[in-house]
Amino acid sequence: MDFGWSELLVIGIVALIVVGPKDLPGMFRQFGKFTAKLRRMARDFQRAMEDAADEAGVKETAANLKKMTSAKEMGLDAVKDAAKGWDPTKPSEKAKDIGPETAKLSEERAEQAKKIQEYTAKKAQERLDKEKTAAAEAATPGETPSEAPAPKSGEPT
Incomplete structure (x- = not known):
């Protein structure tokens, strides 16, 4: 109080x-x-x-939980480092060293990744265009509710 x-x-x-x-x-x-x-x-x-x-060891348990969920302790920082230079649209260099079938699969997956990115970009652009046209139509001077014709006698308002 x-x-x-x-x-x-x-x-x-x-x-x-x-x-x-x-x-x-x-x-x-x-x-x-x-x-x-x-x-x-x-x-x-x-x-x-x-x-x-x-x-009861609550502080120790909390410290252990923080340590366990640390990205460094879990090894996730190594995963991030490994993925930094990776581009899913390019075939892996290691796949070429392993064998021709693996290289072929790697190239197919890279091509699929490119198609997915292109399709996603296309759909995103279409959506943006639709939003722009809808906004433009809403902004154009037209018949607003206040300019609508008055109801005829006998019609409900």
Whole structure:
């Protein structure tokens, strides 16, 4: 809870009226002690929970999970390095060294990859063209709902 100065002033005035000026300092002292005791209990509880978590090995488990999911630990950085120079549209050089059948398959796959890329690019361009024409049609001055002819008498509006 966070009280502003205006709320504290209202509480002080109400307390002054209800408790009276004679007992007000004692009441605020008791309230301060009670608040300090609550904070101390909350701090102790938090420390106890942290100690229990340490004993249960939660921090170690979290560190192990982070280590296990690290790309470096999993060897994914080596995969990234290997894939940097790879182009699926070109046949593999290693395939040519292995044998003629493997080289032939590699070339077929490279050709298929090129076709897929070309088809995808074509479809993407068609979609962009459709969106442009739709936007142009929407922007051209035409009959807007406010310019539509008024309904004839007897027709529902």
